[in-house]
Amino acid sequence: xxxxxxxxxxxxxxxxxxxxxxxxxxxxxxxxxxxxxxxxxxxxxxxxxxxxxxxxxxxxxxxxxxxxxxxxxxxxxxxxxxxxxxxxxxxxxxxxxxxxxxxxxxxxxxxxxxx
Amino acid sequence: xxxxxxxxxxxxxxxxxxxxxxxxxxxxxxxxxxxxxxxxxxxxxxxxxxxxxxxxxxxxxxxxxxxxxxxxxxxxxxxxxxxxxxxxxxxxxxxxxxxxxxxxxxxxxxxxxxxx
Numbered sequence: 122x123x124x125x126x127x128x129x130x131x132x133x134x135x136x137x138x139x140x141x142x143x144x145x146x147x148x149x150x151x152x153x154x155x156x157x158x159x160x161x162x163x164x165x166x167x168x169x170x171x172x173x174x175x176x177x178x179x180x181x182x183x184x185x186x187x188x189x190x191x192x193x194x195x196x197x198x199x200x201x202x203x204x205x206x207x208x209x210x211x212x213x214x215x216x217x218x219x220x221x222x223x224x225x226x227x228x229x230x231x232x233x234x235x236x
Numbered sequence: 237x238x239x240x241x242x243x244x245x246x247x248x249x250x251x252x253x254x255x256x257x258x259x260x261x262x263x264x265x266x267x268x269x270x271x272x273x274x275x276x277x278x279x280x281x282x283x284x285x286x287x288x289x290x291x292x293x294x295x296x297x298x299x300x301x302x303x304x305x306x307x308x309x310x311x312x313x314x315x316x317x318x319x320x321x322x323x324x325x326x327x328x329x330x331x332x333x334x335x336x337x338x339x340x341x342x343x344x345x346x347x348x349x350x351x352x
Contacts, residue, residue, distance in 0.1 A: 155340060164240075164327060164343035211279065223269065223292060224329075224341055228278035 123148040127227035134202045142197040144212030153215040154195040202234045240344035248350045254316040257347045261330030271327040318351045
């Protein structure tokens with residue numbers, strides 16, 4: 122079965138410290154990988170994606186993610202966290218190189234950044 | 237573009253009533269998705285359309301749920317009859333067909349459905 126796992130329900134970080142939100146996947150074919158962020162009472166907003174090429178992908182708001190094929194992971198990172206980064210983060214995958222046009226989401230990780 | 241537009245934003249209905257959720261995708265997007273979000277199950281894909289044709293409806297929970305896309309600019313998700321366990325936030329998203337270098341899914345603000 123094709124799936125995305127976000128092993129941590131919540132990540133707590135102090136402002137200014139680096140943050141990592143973990144994601145692993147299990148899909149057929151070459152995956153397209155995405156990160157979305159959801160603020161309270163809002164829809165999901167696109168952060169970044171990996172399609173092909175460089176394993177380190179840079180996205181919005183200073184976030185980046187590293188694709189690791191051998192570990193089937195796509196962890197989200199930021200060098201210095203802000204209080205305003207506090208939100209719900211979703212990892213998603215589109216199997217078969219995106220050819221099926223659908224997204225499978227992880228359950229989400231709540232990021233809490235304290236001053 | 238105003239983005240993906242969903243209506244209503246909030247819906248409270250009594251068990252047994254029919255509920256219709258509406259979505260207007262971004263102009264030019266050929267793919268449309270309906271997702272349901274709950275605390276217990278996270279984000280679940282219910283159905284998605286390409287060029288107004290349903291491609292995969294395996295996520296639709298039961299026959300009480302139906303979705304239509306009569307044209308490229310409008311889709312509905314209907315629940316009849318509604319039950320309390322249908323209470324959730326329903327998201328619509330749209331994208332260009334098949335993901336690539338310049339595509340990703342854009343989400344609407346969601347409809348918060350409460351069935352009492």
